[in-house]
Amino acid sequence: MAMPREVCAIVGACLDLFPGVPASPAVLAMLLARVERKKFLTILDGPRIPYGAPDRIEIQLVGRKMNKLLVRVRPAVAPPGDGHHLIVWEYTVAATTEGMLAAIVDSGAVLANLKRGLCESCAAAEPPRKKLKCAGLQMCPDCVLARALGCRPL
Numbered sequence: 001m002a003m004p005r006e007v008c009a010i011v012g013a014c015l016d017l018f019p020g021v022p023a024s025p026a027v028l029a030m031l032l033a034r035v036e037r038k039k040f041l042t043i044l045d046g047p048r049i050p051y052g053a054p055d056r057i058e059i060q061l062v063g064r065k066m067n068k069l070l071v072r073v074r075p076a077v078a079p080p081g082d083g084h085h086l087i088v089w090e091y092t093v094a095a096t097t098e099g100m101l102a103a104i105v106d107s108g109a110v111l112a113n114l115k116r117g118l119c120e121s122c123a124a125a126e127p128p129r130k131k132l133k134c135a136g137l138q139m140c141p142d143c144v145l146a147r148a149l150g151c152r153p154l
């Protein structure tokens with residue numbers, strides 16, 4: 001028995017890289033080919049803003065044999081003095097279609113966390129640190145743990 005059309009639409013939406021862009025092998029191969037050709041891909045999370053780019057994912061080809069993807073998430077608004085160099089998250093994955101899928105899915109989750117903002121406790125520390133808040137909390141995981149244990153954050 002086939003699934004109802006409405007259920008297929010909901011399941012299909014969960015398999016999108018971005019709204020309306022399916023996470024198909026062809027799309028992932030096209031994105032990987034783009035990164036291999038240009039060495040760099042930026043995916044904006046929203047329209048351009050007057051003072052620069054919005055929150056964004058940057059995927060760069062790196063490695064001795066250019067076989068890795070360096071994935072970074074940068075916020076739109078940087079604290080004064082940090083300019084556009086602030087990186088809230090980065091990691092490397094293999095330069096394959098599977099790596100591209102992991103890069104987009106993982107960094108998409110970071111973009112969702114970024115909308116919660118940075119931990120104010122860490123920002124007030126000296127020197128200031130930039131860590132993302134936990135889901136449903138007003139602090140980063142380190143500050144939550146430190147407060148629970150009654151000690152200073154790392």
Ligand SMILES: [Zn+2]
Pocket residue numbers: 119120121122123131139140141142143144153
């Ligand atoms: Zn913190």
